[in-house]
Amino acid sequence: MKEIFFDKGIHYKKLYYDSEYFKENGDSDASLHIKGAGMDATTISWSDGGFDKAPDDGSIKLGTFRSYTMFVSGKEAIIEDLTIENTAGDGRLRGQAIALYADATNVICRRVHLKGHQDTLFMSPLPLEEREKGGFTGPRRDCPRLMTTQYYEDCIIEGDVDFIFGGANATFKNCTIVSLYRAPLRDMTTISKEQPATYVEQAVQGFVCAPNTPKGESGLHFIDCNFITDRCPDGSVYLARPWRPDGAAVFENCTFGPHIHPDLFAGWKDIHTLEPTARFYIKSL
Template structure:
């Protein structure tokens, strides 16, 4: 993803930039959606919900912890003409289009605990190529959705949102040096996604149990890879699962990661369906820390061939995104 010459639009809530909000800056590009653009956000708290459908764009913050996009929309909130907002209309930031790069800022959804607010996305990542570097993603239930959606919903109107009736297209996503926080299924979806040197923070949940991932990987696709990541949050010891299958062909692999004692011995959950254990591709290799284990409930562990295949995938994705 070698960068090219692009225009820069400065966003400053204080009024010294080209626009006061990212939403306004994006709207200014409506007539030139294919022109590469960079949105530079000065430090500040931006209470807005930008929706971006551009061909090639960069969103870059001035300071990672002091440049904040924030909203407080939960899936159980009312929606005009309907009973609720639903998961896929709750996002703080929507990334659509072609190539989306996000760097050096924080995106959060402050709707609160899912038991009251419902699912509440910080980011809906649906661009065909997504790169996030040095980004904080904060939420509770369903913090980060990595599109595409599954082919079929399990409850009527469960996919209400911008991609409900569109073709399910592959996305490739790469997260480097990011912090991702949540409690229930807080990284989920059908993307081919690599999480490289990220900090994964499971936070305490009222049920006493946390699930980091809920992949819905299409059959035969790579799914999720976590490499050189750290799991360390505020959950109770033994209360966190590495993942559970949102759909039967879910795929998720943890490679050379440091796992705190929050990770339970089983590691993986079958989502109340033992049949998922026949199709889900869950694996782990080279884990260290008190949450690592020689044997999980299901999923491959310490398989050299599979680990090498995952390293090859990592190399391909790094090369595609031009990241060392």
């Protein structure tokens, strides 16, 4: 297993650990152990947004799956004691912005703070098919859709829209899930010399997770997690909506702040109509 240590401080890096990395480093095991000096001491930081122009082709946008701060692949990735952040900011302005793209067959994160806004944490696999041409442009677009097993313990994950998403079977144990407030944006259609700009509040502030669980798989499992907000209004955040019809998530013995909408779950195209094949549940001890 390749050991990588990041010392205290902010490390401005876009990190990509794929098969070429393992080959160049003579690591036939294709396994990583990435460790920092502490969740509050070590930060890996980048700021790519999905609306940014791709550096290799300025005529197209970077897109969701090339916006990551850290990409990990291979057989196993263990990440501990650091923060990974994407500082692109509001997705309405910069697009989706992934902090961690977790693609290894087995992923373990302990005491990791993931910071972003829209699409903070992506857990492979991608859905089988795109809904828009070029929507999956990135590291795994043309690769087989292989299941991953992921485990997050004592982590903090923050964002606003679909900020925990993907097709993995993933367990979140004793994590703090923070929904960030989306401030009103200036309505550009009203700006003129005669009429001042107005601000439009978001009635729905966000969605915590958006699983695209393959049929027959278990999806996301939150255990003893605390769902809080910085300042989202009461009832303005949904726990989950299915990125694909079979999306699955279970919330067991979790605590929910008043920002969580009383309906708990939403549909994808119409928030008021949940897909009948989605599997979303609340469990209590």
